[in-house]
Amino acid sequence: MRIFLYLVASAVVLAAVLLSRSAPAVDDALGRGAENFVAGTSIGGKPIRCEVYGDGADVLMVIATIHGNEAAGTPLVAAFGEWLAAHPSELMGRRVVIVPVANPDGMAANERFNARGVDLNRNFPAGNWQPQDVKLHGDTPLSEPESRVLMQLVCRYFPNRIISIHQPLTCVDYDGPAKELADVMAAACPLPVKKLGGRPGSLGSFIGNTLGKPIITWELPEDAGMDPKELWNAYGEAMIAALRFSTRSPE
Numbered sequence: 001m002r003i004f005l006y007l008v009a010s011a012v013v014l015a016a017v018l019l020s021r022s023a024p025a026v027d028d029a030l031g032r033g034a035e036n037f038v039a040g041t042s043i044g045g046k047p048i049r050c051e052v053y054g055d056g057a058d059v060l061m062v063i064a065t066i067h068g069n070e071a072a073g074t075p076l077v078a079a080f081g082e083w084l085a086a087h088p089s090e091l092m093g094r095r096v097v098i099v100p101v102a103n104p105d106g107m108a109a110n111e112r113f114n115a116r117g118v119d120l121n122r123n124f125p126a127g128n129w130q131p132q133d134v135k136l137h138g139d140t141p142l143s144e145p146e147s148r149v150l151m152q153l154v155c156r157y158f159p160n161r162i163i164s165i166h167q168p169l170t171c172v173d174y175d176g177p178a179k180e181l182a183d184v185m186a187a188a189c190p191l192p193v194k195k196l197g198g199r200p201g202s203l204g205s206f207i208g209n210t211l212g213k214p215i216i217t218w219e220l221p222e223d224a225g226m227d228p229k230e231l232w233n234a235y236g237e238a239m240i241a242a243l244r245f246s247t248r249s250p251e
Helices: 002-019 073-086 104-109 131-137 145-157 179-187 203-210 228-248
Strands: 035-041 047-054 058-064 094-099 161-166 169-175 215-221
Touching (some): 047 073, 058 073, 058 228, 073 161, 073 215, 073 228, 094 145, 161 228, 169 179, 179 228
Parallel strands (some): 058 094, 058 161, 161 215
Antiparallel strands (some): 047 094, 169 215
């Protein structure tokens, strides 16, 4: 099974390299030099957009709303994008890759799963992926187009660290070598560090445990709301801390 998972991942890496040869369009509305492009589409045909700020070697990736009914991350990353556009000096040597809505069909329906009933955060080729849970995890790792889009972006930008924003467990969870990053983020927001453990086929398990890269699963409260200003006031400093953590990020 482990060999199969790596073969699947390798195939997606090749696809990502080929896809990355086309240059995304620049969207001036995001700020000078920012990129905004459609990275792929959902099962229902909805666009999965990606925003890229800066062009430095140190890469932070932020993913919101991989579970459609955990949507507070979407307005939070919108506020983060506005902050980045207003503070270009913070992007010196850095690049920020943002996926505002990873599961657009689920968000539109206010459902955790995608339109095929698959939990996208159980559909990655982690070593702990469990084929017995086919209904929820998908027929195979990366069986879902939304998961493949995220995998392609990971392969394209090779982030030094990833933040995946969820609800409602009110903590800063982490996988891989991300304990120090979790501590820094928790010190800048009202949520404590709590190690929840890798879920089968989750993005955290794949990035943190299988690939050995730092990843934060940021669990906002259930009642976090959807107001960008309120979310930024509560969690913006932690997002900025994650960006500035770059000098201490593992190679």
